[in-house]
Amino acid sequence: MSDRLAGAAEEVGPSAALATPIRVLVIGHDTSMTGAQQSLHGLLGALNRDLVAPLVVLPGVGSASSDLSRLHVEWLVRGLTYWVRAGSGRRAAPLAKWPAVYRSVRERVWALARLIESRSIDLVYTNSVACVDGALAARRMGVPHVWHLREHLAGNRNISPMLPPCLMTRCIGVLSRKIVVNSKALAAHYSNAFTRSKIEVVHNGIDLQRFSPRADLRGSLRRDLGLEAEAILVGLVGSIAPTKGHLLLVEAAGLMRLTSGQRAHFVIIGDGHPAVVAQIRQRIDVLGLGEFFHFLGWRSDVAALMPDLDVLVTCSDQEAFGRTLVEAMACAVPVVATRSGGPEEIVSDAETGFLVRVNDAPALAAALHRLSADPQLRERMGQAARRDALARFDLQTYARRVQDIIIRVASAAREGAARRSSCG
Numbered sequence: 001m002s003d004r005l006a007g008a009a010e011e012v013g014p015s016a017a018l019a020t021p022i023r024v025l026v027i028g029h030d031t032s033m034t035g036a037q038q039s040l041h042g043l044l045g046a047l048n049r050d051l052v053a054p055l056v057v058l059p060g061v062g063s064a065s066s067d068l069s070r071l072h073v074e075w076l077v078r079g080l081t082y083w084v085r086a087g088s089g090r091r092a093a094p095l096a097k098w099p100a101v102y103r104s105v106r107e108r109v110w111a112l113a114r115l116i117e118s119r120s121i122d123l124v125y126t127n128s129v130a131c132v133d134g135a136l137a138a139r140r141m142g143v144p145h146v147w148h149l150r151e152h153l154a155g156n157r158n159i160s161p162m163l164p165p166c167l168m169t170r171c172i173g174v175l176s177r178k179i180v181v182n183s184k185a186l187a188a189h190y191s192n193a194f195t196r197s198k199i200e201v202v203h204n205g206i207d208l209q210r211f212s213p214r215a216d217l218r219g220s221l222r223r224d225l226g227l228e229a230e231a232i233l234v235g236l237v238g239s240i241a242p243t244k245g246h247l248l249l250v251e252a253a254g255l256m257r258l259t260s261g262q263r264a265h266f267v268i269i270g271d272g273h274p275a276v277v278a279q280i281r282q283r284i285d286v287l288g289l290g291e292f293f294h295f296l297g298w299r300s301d302v303a304a305l306m307p308d309l310d311v312l313v314t315c316s317d318q319e320a321f322g323r324t325l326v327e328a329m330a331c332a333v334p335v336v337a338t339r340s341g342g343p344e345e346i347v348s349d350a351e352t353g354f355l356v357r358v359n360d361a362p363a364l365a366a367a368l369h370r371l372s373a374d375p376q377l378r379e380r381m382g383q384a385a386r387r388d389a390l391a392r393f394d395l396q397t398y399a400r401r402v403q404d405i406i407i408r409v410a411s412a413a414r415e416g417a418a419r420r421s422s423c424g
Contacts, residue, residue, distance in 0.1 A: 022052045022410045025116060027126040027134035029080065031062030033300070035238065035323050036150045039182070039204045040127045045071045046205075046399030052406055055119060057112070057134070063300070078112065080131045081105045083162045084153075105133070112137035123410040129153055129168075135175035144177040144413040146406060151320050152189050152341075158241045169193035177409045180402060182321040185341035189320075200405060203345070204321055205398025208390055211330035213382075214307040221267070221308040225294050232264040232372045235309040237302060237324040240272025245315025245338065246280045248361055252315075254287040255365035256372075263292065264372045269305065271298045306331045310378055311371045316340045317358045322347075326393045329353075329385035334378050336367045346393075352385035 026044070030037045041064070044054050056075040058065055068075045081104065112133055116124065124138035124145045138145035149172070151158075154165040161168055169190060172179065179199045181187045187201050222231055238244055249266060256262040266289075271277070277295070284293050299305060302324075306312070312328030314337040321342035325335050329346075335353035337343035338360075349355040354367035371378055 021122075022407055023120055023122045024052055024054050024406060024410075025112070025119070025121045025124045025134065026054050026056045027080070027124065027131055028056050028058045028064060028075075029082070029128045029130035031058060031060040031064050033063045033067060036128045037064050039150065039323065040148075041067055041071065042205060042207065042395050043399050043402055044068070044073050046395050047403055052403055054125075055121070057115075059131075078115070079108050081108055081133050082130050083132045083168065084130045085160045085162070105136070108133050109136045109140060113140045116141045116143060122414070123406060125406065129159075129172070132171070132175075135172070139175055144409045145175055146178045146180065146409055147172055147176040148180040148182075148402070149186065149190070150182050152186065152318055154189070156318060157243045158239075166193075173198065177413070178405055180405060183342040183345050185345065186320045189341075202398060202401045202405075203393060204323055204326065205393050205395040206323070206326050206330060206389075207395050208330050208393075210303045211306060211327045211389075213332040213386065214304070217304055217307045219308065221305055225265070225267075227265060232262075232311075233267055233309050234264050234311045234313055234368060234372070235267045235269060235306070235328075236313050236315065237269040237306075237327075238314075239270050240268070240277055240280065242276065243317050245317060245359075246276075247283060248315045248338075248359060248364060249313060250280060250283050250287065250289065250293070251361040252365040252368060253289055253292065255361055256369050257287075257289070257292075259365070260369050260373075262369050262372055264310075264368065266293045267305075267309065268293065268295045269297075269299050269302060302327065306333060309333050311336060311368060313364075313368065314338065314340075314343060315364065316343075319343055321345075325353075326389055330389040330393070332382035332386040334371055334381035334385055336364065336371065338364070348384075348388065352381055352388050 028037060028040060047054065054073055056068055056073055057078050058075055059080045060077055065075055116137055121143060123143060124134045126134045126147045129149050129151055135145045135147060153161060153169060173194045179194055180202050181199060182204050184201050187199055219229055222229060236249055240246055253266055284290055306328055312324060312333050312335045314322055314325055316338055317340055319340040319342045322337060325337055325343060325346045328335050329352060335347055337347050337355055338358045339355050340358055344355060347353045347355055356363040356367050
């Protein structure tokens with residue numbers, strides 16, 4: 001059977017030395033550098049290659065493959081099966097289509113199984129809930145599988161599962177030796193699906209040198225936007241999706257203007273479905289806030305933009321972690337976040353920023369106004385935020401903890417195989 005399955009032509013990146021005891025096949029679900037992919041690449045770049053040798057499978061060529069080449073991580077392209085799709089409204093395929101779905105999955109799993117065999121893979125690691133092929137191939141070949149979940153499954157309006165979430169979580173548990181999650185909140189979300197011994201919490205880490213206070217960058221974003229040097233900039237970074245709360249921020253901005261005359265400027269960094277963006281822009285226009293909102297689209301230079309913000313806000317109604325909060329804190333930028341899960345484990349309320357209730361526009365407006373109007377408070381909270389980020393969200397610590405899990409699981413599997421062989 002050809003390795004070029006489901007119309008995906010193979011592309012191979014630069015090889016990294018694989019003379020290491022643990023050979024890991026990594027399933028990356030995205031061709032672009034989304035938050036989950038950024039966290040994966042941070043992990044891959046910080047791994048000790050003398051202990052773990054990664055080989056990454058991607059669904060296509062894009063910014064993710066370019067970044068892996070920059071990191072000197074070997075990658076290749078294979079077709080992948082998505083049992084979770086971005087966006088709402090898409091559900092299970094009609095019954096008549098399931099035979100075709102089954103054949104497609106089987107072909108793709110066999111392709112990964114052959115790769116596991118030919119590369120003598122010791123462990124398969126799946127990043128994100130989106131794809132199931134790696135877990136099935138690992139089971140087929142008798143090698144251990146680790147699933148790194150970075151998102152909620154049930155109740156997540158940003159995704160559409162192809163099967164009932166309860167069935168999917170059961171499959172995840174059966175197919176995995178260990179499940180890694182990025183927050184205690186996410187662990188609680190899955191607590192009824194997995195045994196306590198199977199799940200481990202590892203907070204994401206970031207590059208604390210790349211994300212750092214940069215006095216030389218102060219004012220550059222304001223100049224690009226044509227704003228005065230004294231303008232207050234409030235940023236929201238991430239995909240534009242219903243659960244991310246962009247409309248809530250618009251309502252809060254309107255309240256700030258009405259109740260206090262506050263004329264902060266709001267910088268939206270990220271992209272999303274055109275219909276969602278249009279809805280947000282329409283509400284901005286209705287409230288007469290057009291001159292105060294700036295849509296920058298997706299940017300690869302967030303680390304250079306972040307130090308020029310006065311406040312970073314996260315308005316989600318459900319958030320597994322909150323990576324951009326940590327990035328802002330590392331840049332000594334105070335934050336305001338909704339109590340949506342992960343942010344409560346990142347933000348120390350009234351110390352490194354403010355936490356407010358989900359979908360509470362007046363509370364969000366009050367917190368943003370308080371920071372916008374008080375430069376001394378921003379300075380004090382920003383410095384506390386930087387110290388906290390340095391202490392708790394270091395990239396090396398994050399990578400070492402995930403690496404230790406990989407080594408533990410792979411070593412236990414090898415020891416078990418050796419015992420069975422000696423008994424036979």
